[in-house]
Amino acid sequence: MEKKASVLVVGNGYVGGYVFAQLNANKDLDCRLESKSTTDYTDEWELRELLNEGEFDYLVNAQGYTGRPNVDAAENDKEACWKYNVQVPVMFNAVCRDLHVQPIHITSGCVFAGYDKAWSEADEPNFGVFNPDASFYSTSKHAFESVSDNGITIRIRMPFCDTLHERSYLTKIHKYDNLISAVNSKTYIPELVDFIEQIVVDGRTGHDVVHFTNPEPLETAGVVELMREAGLENKNWSWVDFEDLGCKANRSNCILDTTKLKEEYGFTMLTETEALKKSLKAITA
Numbered sequence: 248m249e250k251k252a253s254v255l256v257v258g259n260g261y262v263g264g265y266v267f268a269q270l271n272a273n274k275d276l277d278c279r280l281e282s283k284s285t286t287d288y289t290d291e292w293e294l295r296e297l298l299n300e301g302e303f304d305y306l307v308n309a310q311g312y313t314g315r316p317n318v319d320a321a322e323n324d325k326e327a328c329w330k331y332n333v334q335v336p337v338m339f340n341a342v343c344r345d346l347h348v349q350p351i352h353i354t355s356g357c358v359f360a361g362y363d364k365a366w367s368e369a370d371e372p373n374f375g376v377f378n379p380d381a382s383f384y385s386t387s388k389h390a391f392e393s394v395s396d397n398g399i400t401i402r403i404r405m406p407f408c409d410t411l412h413e414r415s416y417l418t419k420i421h422k423y424d425n426l427i428s429a430v431n432s433k434t435y436i437p438e439l440v441d442f443i444e445q446i447v448v449d450g451r452t453g454h455d456v457v458h459f460t461n462p463e464p465l466e467t468a469g470v471v472e473l474m475r476e477a478g479l480e481n482k483n484w485s486w487v488d489f490e491d492l493g494c495k496a497n498r499s500n501c502i503l504d505t506t507k508l509k510e511e512y513g514f515t516m517l518t519e520t521e522a523l524k525k526s527l528k529a530i531t532a
Contacts, residue, residue: 251277252275252305253303254303254305254307255348257288257339258308258309261414261415262353262406266309266353267280269440269444273448276448279301283310289335295342299346306339306349307353308339309353310335311335312328318383319495321383321384321387321496322496325383328383328387329387332384333387336352340396341397344397351443352395353403354388355385355402356402356501357388358375358389360373361374362430362501366501367458367507368402368456368504374501380497382499397454400456400457401443401457403434405434406434408437409526410529410530420471425487425492426471426487427467431501432460432519435517439459442512445514457507458505462518463519465523470523471484473520473523474527478531
């Protein structure tokens with residue numbers, strides 16, 4: 248009998264939990280989920296033992312420092328942010344190379360800022376290591392990418408799903424009283440998991456960076472209107488400028504180009520409007 252592809256998902260947070268649940272439902276895959284509560288995956292030798300024991304083909308890196316309630320937290324917790332966003336994934340790369348395991352890193356498109364263009368994978372990040380105005384969170388994401396020499400790195404933005412998970416973009420909009428008018432690429436998590444599943448089933452390997460966000464992004468007001476139409480929300484938000492919020496760190500507002508996703512990976516996503524409507528239908532069902 249042919250061996251099933253084996254996947255280790257590291258990180259049981261918002262995205263990692265979704266990834267594991269769907270991959271684990273695929274009977275053609277063997278999946279395992281590890282979190283900080285079950286194993287110290289930051290320890291190189293413990294990770295080696297874990298990977299050897301499970302004879303894994305893929306490691307999905309869904310762990311990382313995000314900061315609570317938002318990225319401002321990283322400004323006061325730089326050591327932890329650097330550890331989980333830079334040092335740990337770099338170690339993952341080294342161990343995976345030694346053991347012939349393919350890493351898949353779920354990271355962020357927050358390494359870009361500005362609307363000069365829709366940023367592609369070929370563009371040099373402008374909101375990271377070399378930008379003194381960048382948040383420390385964005386700097387950590389860029390720092391990892393700048394030294395990463397292994398794995399498929401998937402950049403996502405402002406993820407949302409089919410529930411009001413506390414980390415979902417839609418939940419945050421739902422809870423906020425003050426909103427900022429901005430256009431940003433966003434990622435529909437169920438499609439992200441479909442893409443990771445496609446990578447594993449197809450046996451794709453190598454070193455690459457790919458953007459994964461839904462095309463035709465909406466301004467914040469457009470998202471709010473869809474929420475109203477779905478019957479999820481009927482509140483009156485206050486529209487403010489970013490400076491009015493008193494945030495410690497600057498934010499990345501940008502649009503990512505996903506041409507590569509379609510042309511090189513053969514994956515076509517829903518438009519952002521279509522994905523949001525699907526998500527809101529599930530939430531309000």
